Amino acid sequence: MENLINIDVVFDKLAFVNQKLAHREFDGCIFRNCDFAGSDLSNNSFTDCEFRDCNLGMVKFRETGLKTVLFSNCKVIGVRFDEADEFLFHVRFDNSVLDYACFENRKMPKTSFRHCSLREVIFTGADLSGSDFDHCNLEGAIFSETELKACDFTTAYHFSIDPEQNPMKKAKFAVEALPNLLSKYDIKII
Structure with a gap:
């Protein structure tokens, strides 16, 4: 990772814990089994990249470009995605743990x-229109003034969303999830 520009490079089993890396470009790169825990990856650019089986817990992405980046089987705990560069921001997550992450005020429609696991994640003010929460645990996730139009929550669980605070026209929910949308009213559905 010493090169300033990295194109189509595969980084395998890289140990980069609690370190700083800045002013690098990664285009079409794959990171496999890498450990970036606690590292500062601010002021970099990742375009069409994949992180597979990586630990990115508490990584800093201040002003970092995340343009079509896939996180698969990763630990992405406590990451402040709200600090990443907004330009062309597009991320996807498969089988990953994002507990305590923050997407506050982030425009990220159609995110997969x-x-x-999205426990205690902050989505306040985010635009998630058309996003898919397929088999996701949203326990304690915060939705406030969050754009949820056409989102798919049919297989999501442990969420609590206030329809009066979050626009959600055409969003999809399983019938079993009805109590999660009415929890603030403290009513019993039998």
């Missing part, structure tokens, strides 16, 4: 979250 598949089989993810």
Whole structure:
């Protein structure tokens, strides 16, 4: 990772814990079994990249470009995606743990979250229109003034969303999830 520009490079089993890396470009790169825990990856650019089986817990992405980046089987705990560069921001998550992450005020329509843990994640003010939460645990996730139009929550679970605070026209929910949308009213559905 010493090169300033990295194109189509595969990084395998890289140990880069609690370190700083800045002003690098990664285009079409794959990171496999890498450990970036606690590292500062601010002011970099990742375009069409994949992180597979990586630990990115508490990584800093301040002003970092994340343009079509896939996180698969990764630990992405406590990451502040709200600090990443907004330009062309597009991420996807498969089988990943994003507990305590923050997407506050982030525009990220049509984002795919598949089989993810999203416990205590902050989505306040985010635009998630058309996003898919396929088999995701949303326990304690915060939705406030969050754009949820046409989102698919049919297989999501443990969420609590206030329809009065979050626009959700045409969003999809399983009938079993009805109590999760009415929890603030403290009513019993039998």
